[in-house]
Amino acid sequence: MQNRISEEKLDRLLETGIKEFADKGLGNANINVIARNSGISVGTLYNYYGTQEKFFLACLRKSMSLMEEVLKEASSGDIPILQRAEKLIRAIQKYSKDHADDMKMYHEITSGTDSGYAVMFAREIEDITASTYSSFIAQAVERGEIRADIDSRYFAFMFDDLLTMLQFSYCCDYYRERLRIYCGDNVFDDDEKMVREMIKFLESAFTFERSEVRHHE
Amino acid sequence: MQNRISEEKLDRLLETGIKEFADKGLGNANINVIARNSGISVGTLYNYYGTQEKFFLACLRKSMSLMEEVLKEASSGDIPILQRAEKLIRAIQKYSKDHADDMKMYHEITSGTDSGYAVMFAREIEDITASTYSSFIAQAVERGEIRADIDSRYFAFMFDDLLTMLQFSYCCDYYRERLRIYCGDNVFDDDEKMVREMIKFLESAFTFERSEVRHHE
Amino acid sequence: MQNRISEEKLDRLLETGIKEFADKGLGNANINVIARNSGISVGTLYNYYGTQEKFFLACLRKSMSLMEEVLKEASSGDIPILQRAEKLIRAIQKYSKDHADDMKMYHEITSGTDSGYAVMFAREIEDITASTYSSFIAQAVERGEIRADIDSRYFAFMFDDLLTMLQFSYCCDYYRERLRIYCGDNVFDDDEKMVREMIKFLESAFTFERSEVRHHE
Amino acid sequence: MQNRISEEKLDRLLETGIKEFADKGLGNANINVIARNSGISVGTLYNYYGTQEKFFLACLRKSMSLMEEVLKEASSGDIPILQRAEKLIRAIQKYSKDHADDMKMYHEITSGTDSGYAVMFAREIEDITASTYSSFIAQAVERGEIRADIDSRYFAFMFDDLLTMLQFSYCCDYYRERLRIYCGDNVFDDDEKMVREMIKFLESAFTFERSEVRHHE
DNA sequence: AATGAATGAGAATTCATTCAT
DNA sequence: TATGAATGAATTCTCATTCAT
Numbered sequence: 001m002q003n004r005i006s007e008e009k010l011d012r013l014l015e016t017g018i019k020e021f022a023d024k025g026l027g028n029a030n031i032n033v034i035a036r037n038s039g040i041s042v043g044t045l046y047n048y049y050g051t052q053e054k055f056f057l058a059c060l061r062k063s064m065s066l067m068e069e070v071l072k073e074a075s076s077g078d079i080p081i082l083q084r085a086e087k088l089i090r091a092i093q094k095y096s097k098d099h100a101d102d103m104k105m106y107h108e109i110t111s112g113t114d115s116g117y118a119v120m121f122a123r124e125i126e127d128i129t130a131s132t133y134s135s136f137i138a139q140a141v142e143r144g145e146i147r148a149d150i151d152s153r154y155f156a157f158m159f160d161d162l163l164t165m166l167q168f169s170y171c172c173d174y175y176r177e178r179l180r181i182y183c184g185d186n187v188f189d190d191d192e193k194m195v196r197e198m199i200k201f202l203e204s205a206f207t208f209e210r211s212e213v214r215h216h217e
Numbered sequence: 218m219q220n221r222i223s224e225e226k227l228d229r230l231l232e233t234g235i236k237e238f239a240d241k242g243l244g245n246a247n248i249n250v251i252a253r254n255s256g257i258s259v260g261t262l263y264n265y266y267g268t269q270e271k272f273f274l275a276c277l278r279k280s281m282s283l284m285e286e287v288l289k290e291a292s293s294g295d296i297p298i299l300q301r302a303e304k305l306i307r308a309i310q311k312y313s314k315d316h317a318d319d320m321k322m323y324h325e326i327t328s329g330t331d332s333g334y335a336v337m338f339a340r341e342i343e344d345i346t347a348s349t350y351s352s353f354i355a356q357a358v359e360r361g362e363i364r365a366d367i368d369s370r371y372f373a374f375m376f377d378d379l380l381t382m383l384q385f386s387y388c389c390d391y392y393r394e395r396l397r398i399y400c401g402d403n404v405f406d407d408d409e410k411m412v413r414e415m416i417k418f419l420e421s422a423f424t425f426e427r428s429e430v431r432h433h434e
Numbered sequence: 435m436q437n438r439i440s441e442e443k444l445d446r447l448l449e450t451g452i453k454e455f456a457d458k459g460l461g462n463a464n465i466n467v468i469a470r471n472s473g474i475s476v477g478t479l480y481n482y483y484g485t486q487e488k489f490f491l492a493c494l495r496k497s498m499s500l501m502e503e504v505l506k507e508a509s510s511g512d513i514p515i516l517q518r519a520e521k522l523i524r525a526i527q528k529y530s531k532d533h534a535d536d537m538k539m540y541h542e543i544t545s546g547t548d549s550g551y552a553v554m555f556a557r558e559i560e561d562i563t564a565s566t567y568s569s570f571i572a573q574a575v576e577r578g579e580i581r582a583d584i585d586s587r588y589f590a591f592m593f594d595d596l597l598t599m600l601q602f603s604y605c606c607d608y609y610r611e612r613l614r615i616y617c618g619d620n621v622f623d624d625d626e627k628m629v630r631e632m633i634k635f636l637e638s639a640f641t642f643e644r645s646e647v648r649h650h651e
Numbered sequence: 652m653q654n655r656i657s658e659e660k661l662d663r664l665l666e667t668g669i670k671e672f673a674d675k676g677l678g679n680a681n682i683n684v685i686a687r688n689s690g691i692s693v694g695t696l697y698n699y700y701g702t703q704e705k706f707f708l709a710c711l712r713k714s715m716s717l718m719e720e721v722l723k724e725a726s727s728g729d730i731p732i733l734q735r736a737e738k739l740i741r742a743i744q745k746y747s748k749d750h751a752d753d754m755k756m757y758h759e760i761t762s763g764t765d766s767g768y769a770v771m772f773a774r775e776i777e778d779i780t781a782s783t784y785s786s787f788i789a790q791a792v793e794r795g796e797i798r799a800d801i802d803s804r805y806f807a808f809m810f811d812d813l814l815t816m817l818q819f820s821y822c823c824d825y826y827r828e829r830l831r832i833y834c835g836d837n838v839f840d841d842d843e844k845m846v847r848e849m850i851k852f853l854e855s856a857f858t859f860e861r862s863e864v865r866h867h868e
Numbered sequence: 869a870a871t872g873a874a875t876g877a878g879a880a881t882t883c884a885t886t887c888a889t
Numbered sequence: 890t891a892t893g894a895a896t897g898a899a900t901t902c903t904c905a906t907t908c909a910t
Contacts, residue, residue, distance in 0.1 A: 004873065004910095027244020031901065041875045046902065104328075110391045111242070111321075111328035122394035130399045147421065154414035157399035158379055165378035174327045177339035182347045182374035197371035204364065205422035221890075248884060249893095258892040259885080269884060438869070459762070461678020465905060466872095475871045476906080486905060538762075544825045545755075545762035556828035564833045581855065588848035591833035595816035596809055608761045611773035616781045616808035631805035638798065639856035655889095655894065682880060692896045693881080703880065 005040060013038040013045065017059040022104035026056055057117070060109055063102035064125060070095045075132055081140050085202050086195060088163055093191045096170030103171035126160075133159055137206075146206045155206075162198065222261055230255040230262065234276040239321035243273060277326055280319035281342055287312045292349055298357045302419050303412060305380055310408045313387035320388035343377075350376055354423075363423045372423075379415065439478055447472040447479065451493040456538035460490060494543055497536035498559055504529045509566055515574045519636050520629060522597055527625050530604030537605035560594075567593055571640075580640045589640075596632065656691060664689040664696065668710040673755035677707055708768070711760055714753035715776060721746045726783055732791050736853050737846060739814055744842045747821030754822035777811075784810055788857075797857045806857075813849065 016038040020029040031052050035042045049055035074091035075084065096103055109121055133156035140146040146155075168175035170188075179187050187194065233255035237246040248269050252259040266272035291308035292301065313320055326338060350373035357363040363372075385392035387405075396404050404411065450472035454463040465486050469476040483489035508525035509518065530537055543555060567590035574580040580589075602609035604622075613621050621628065667689040671680040682703050686693045700706035725742035726735065747754055760772055784807035791797040797806075819826035821839075830838050838845065 025242070025244050027242050030899085032899095042902080043875050043904085044873075047873070047875095052901070107328045111324050111389065118389075118391040119394045122391050122398060126395045126398045130395075134399070147417075150417055151400075151410070151414055153400045154411070155418060157396065158382075158415065158418050160399070161382035162375055162378050165375075165382060172328065173336055174339050177336045178343045178347075179374065181339060181343045182351070182377070183368075183370045193368070194371070197368055198375065200364075200367055201372060201375050201422050204424070205418050207421070247882085250883095252893090260887085260892050261890085263885070264890075459676070459678050461676050464903085467904095469872090477871050477908085478869080480906070481869070541762050545758045545823065553824055553828045556825050556832060560829045560832045564829075568833070581851075584851055585834075585844070585848050587834045588845070589852060591830065592813055592816075592849065592852050594833070595813050599809075599812035599816060606762065606769075608769035608773050611770045612777045612781075613808065615773060615777045616785070616811070617802075617804045627802070628805070631802055632809065634798075634801055635806060635809050635856050638858070639852050641855070681878085683878095694883085694896050695894075697881065698894070698896095 005044060009038065009040055010048070013040060013048075014059055014062045017055060018063055018101050018105055021056060021059055021108060022101040026108060029056075031055070060105050060117075060121070063099075063105040064121075066099065066102055067095065067106065068125075068128075071129070075129075081136050081145070081206065082199060082203055084136065085159070086199055089166065089195050089198055090191075092163060092166050093170060093194070096167055100171045103167055107168060107172055129160060130156060140206065158205075159202070162202070166194075166198070222257065222265075226255065226257055227265070230257050230265075231276050231279045234272060235280055235318050235322055238273060238276055238325060239318035243325055246273075248272070277322055277338070280316075280322045281338075283316065283319055284312065284323065285342070285345070288346065292346075298353050298362065298423065299416060299420055301353065302376070303416055306383065306412050306415055307408075309380060309383050310387060310411070313384055317388040320384055324385055324389050346377060347373060357423070375422075376419070379419070383411075383415070439474065439482075443472070443474055444482070447474050447482075448493050448496045451489060452497055452535050452539055455490060455493055455542060456535035460542055463490075465489070494539055494555070497533075497539045498555075500533065500536055501529065501540065502559070502562070505563065509563075515570050515579065515640065516633060516637055518570065519593070520633055523600065523629050523632055524625075526597060526600050527604060527628070530601055534605040537601055541602055541606050563594060564590060574640070592639075593636070596636070600628075600632070656695060660689065660691055661699070664691060664699075665710055665713045668706060669714055669752050669756055672707060672710055672759060673752040677759060680707075682706070711756050711768075711772070714750075714756040715772075717750065717753055718746065718757065719776070719779075722780070726780075732787050732796070732857065733850060733854055735787065736810070737850055740817065740846050740849055741842075743814060743817050744821060744845070747818055751822045754818055758819060758823055780811060781807060791857070809856075810853070813853070817845075817849070 013034070017029075017034050020034045020037070024030070031045065032042050034055075035045045045055065049058055070091050071088065074087045077084075079087075106125075109117055130153075134153050137146060137150075137152040137155050137159070141148055141150065141152055165175070169179040170176070176188075183194075230251070234246075234251050237251045237254070241247070248262065249259055251272075252262045262272060266275055287308050288305065291304045294301075296304075347370075351370050354363060354369040354372050354376070358365055358367065358369055382392070386396040387393070393405075400411075447468070451463075451468050454468045454471070458464070465479065466476055468489075469479045479489060483492055504525050505522065508521040511518075513521075564587075568587050571580060571586040571589050571593070575582055575584065575586055599609070603613040604610070610622075617628075664685070668680075668685050671685045671688070675681070682696065683693050685706075686696045696706065700709055721742050722739065725738040728735075730738075757776075760768055781804075785804050788797060788803040788806050788810070792799055792801070792803055816826070820830040821827070827839075834845075
């Protein structure tokens with residue numbers, strides 16, 4: 001009976017949706033509950049989004065745009081790859097803690113199943129990251145910072161693998177547990193250690209010297 | 218009205234369940250359809266498994282045990298870490314093609330949402346892998362094959378990250394697309410290239426020499 | 435925010451309603467859609483008509499009054515019954531083509547279902563027609579134009595039956611098809627033939643001579 | 652929890668459906684109510700019929716087959732057309748009283764609107780009637796029983812018009828009222844009168860003698 | 869007086885689970 | 890023990906109606 005739902009309510013709706021989808025999954029979230037929990041009527045939700053699916057996509061997009069922003073910020077500037085990596089890792093650590101639900105949404109879509117979206121979203125989300133990382137690495141190769149005999153696309157892929165798994169490892173129950181199993185129950189108390197070890201790993205990965213070198217010694 | 222369901226039918230039931238859960242997701246799979254598709258009555262399914270949830274867990278367990286077996290096989294023997302990695306990568310490539318559904322189930326459960334199970338399963342599944350990898354790496358460090366200033370657990374974690382992402386990248390729609398975006402539309406036609414690039418990455422990651430060494434030359 | 439809806443808009447509203455009710459049926463028409471399609475707000479529609487039901491009745495009334503007008507025109511004047519019939523048939527043919535929606539509404543309401551209105555409308559609509567036809571026929575009987583041993587009311591009833599079915603046969607999908615089945619796929623291309631055959635039928639019906647009578651002559 | 656719904660319940664379901672659809676119309680009938688009123692669960696209704704639409708069609712078909720049977724019976728035998736008409740009229744009078752709801756179903760479908768079915772059903776229902784009547788009349792023409800200058804298809808059409816309207820006039824509220832208006836409030840108490848008057852009308856219609864006869868007078 | 873966003877009861881449909889055979 | 894028809898709570902979505910602007 002109000003004449004326009006407030007920005008704030010509309011925002012709460014998406015937040016509630018994100019929470020619900022993150023908790024229950026696309027298949028088990030309940031539109032009516034989402035509406036009720038955000039203090040608006042189902043009717044209004046449907047007026048705005050038309051179908052459950054479209055509403056889900058709206059939630060997803062909200063999550064994504066936030067995430068993108070964070071990562072874009074962390075990728076900006078013309079800095080050496082390892083410093084960049086460090087910024088990204090820290091961004092993920094921060095973002096994952098503050099926005100676990102958004103991260104779960106990403107994982108939701110990613111786990112596919114109803115994945116008409118999957119492919120569509122992959123392009124939308126990964127495209128930029130992929131080309132950014134690849135060209136970082138290609139440049140680093142050219143500058144001689146990284147060994148020359150690699151395919152920069154594959155290395156970019158593995159670089160992103162590690163960041164992706166890091167996200168999961170901070171957000172999703174399963175991967176949190178896995179991380180604990182691997183690195184001890186205190187991992188979450190020492191983010192810096194994770195930064196250091198990941199940087200070591202990446203540093204090594206990127207700056208390999210063939211065995212001849214070792215033979216010299 | 219038969220007097221015991223045949224082993225084969227019981228097996229087909231699980232297979233069908235795995236397929237259904239992989240295709241539709243935990244939230245959208247339909248017990249009745251699964252029963253019908255495996256030529257068994259719902260009644261029997263319930264006699265054996267009690268609830269949908271328990272049936273789901275049985276399917277998951279089947280997927281897992283298969284996967285474990287494959288990976289265990291590939292991890293066996295006392296061989297250098299890179300050779301071991303190579304075996305694992307190839308095992309994943311093979312396994313993922315033959316058993317995409319099992320992999321999808323894993324991702325499904327892992328992506329957490331209904332993740333009462335998640336934590337419980339993490340222990341069950343990752344424990345062995347984690348300790349195996351960690352000790353591999355610890356040994357390699359001791360033998361001087363890998364640089365000494367690392368925490369082998371973290372390196373094991375990252376090592377497994379790459380293998381995990383590789384699995385997803387071969388099985389799940391989203392990650393298949395992502396892989397294509399990173400490495401080109403033909404990635405799936407050249408498994409060997411993937412092996413080579415991953416090994417290069419890992420080789421580098423594990424056998425880092427600090428810059429002083431380079432300066433010596 | 436205007437200060438009085440124009441006559442023209444109000445008229446368009448009814449037209450749109452008629453179209454919608456004719457297309458979707460009373461049970462499936464959507465007030466909001468009708469309002470939107472006529473460029474008027476639901477609010478205004480409700481200000482003018484109060485409930486969906488009353489709006490429906492207003493649409494119906496509009497249809498009816500138009501139809502009545504057409505038929506009244508065709509019934510006017512003191513001409514022999516067959517000429518009158520001919521005029522009516524032609525009026526129906528013309529009217530049905532130009533105002534199929536109005537006709538459909540009539541059939542809709544008439545087919546009764548939600549027929550609180552039905553009875554009420556029957557009196558309103560059929561009363562005049564009934565008495566007009568009956569007295570035509572009674573007069574014709576008196577003038578010896580029509581055989582004497584009939585009940586003019588029943589003949590008027592059957593006369594109107596034929597005209598009513600003709601209306602349906604030109605407007606409503608089902609009856610259009612039925613007409614095609616009976617008279618061939620080209621019926622709708624030759625209105626004159628219909629006129630001729632109907633007139634023959636009516637002419638016969640009204641001017642019967644028993645066979646004995648004929649033999650006497 | 653029973654193991655098979657009894658024939659009787661299944662039949663009651665269709666009857667209840669027919670009643671509901673006849674009363675409320677396709678658009679306003681309520682599947683859940685129909686199920687409840689026939690003492691079965693919605694689930695079962697859906698197990699048997701799949702959708703509301705299919706259930707509606709099943710009800711319609713039941714109505715139709717009954718009606719067809721009645722009319723077929725009345726059309727059988729090689730008797731003169733007026734005797735045949737008499738049988739048909741009586742059959743309609745009887746059938747309409749006993750099965751008003753079935754008749755309303757027919758009217759429902761006929762009033763079109765959701766009329767994908769309309770055309771389909773028209774063929775199914777009218778085809779036989781149309782060709783039967785047409786050939787009756789054609790034969791009567793050949794035997795000299797009916798004037799020769801007519802198109803037997805059009806006469807068959809009008810013949811059926813009268814029977815169709817008779818059905819409506821005995822079953823549907825609106826047309827019942829209309830009939831009362833035309834023929835007086837007691838019409839329904841004197842079926843024989845209706846038979847007589849209709850037969851007179853038809854007899855005349857079919858046995859016309861051209862104007863020469865009249866000129867003799 | 870006109871607007872149209874918000875509302876929420878109501879309807880169709882699904883599917884995990886039961887239980888008579 | 891196996892079966893699968895029956896069940897009905899739960900869920901998505903629609904739409905007549907209201908009322909703040």
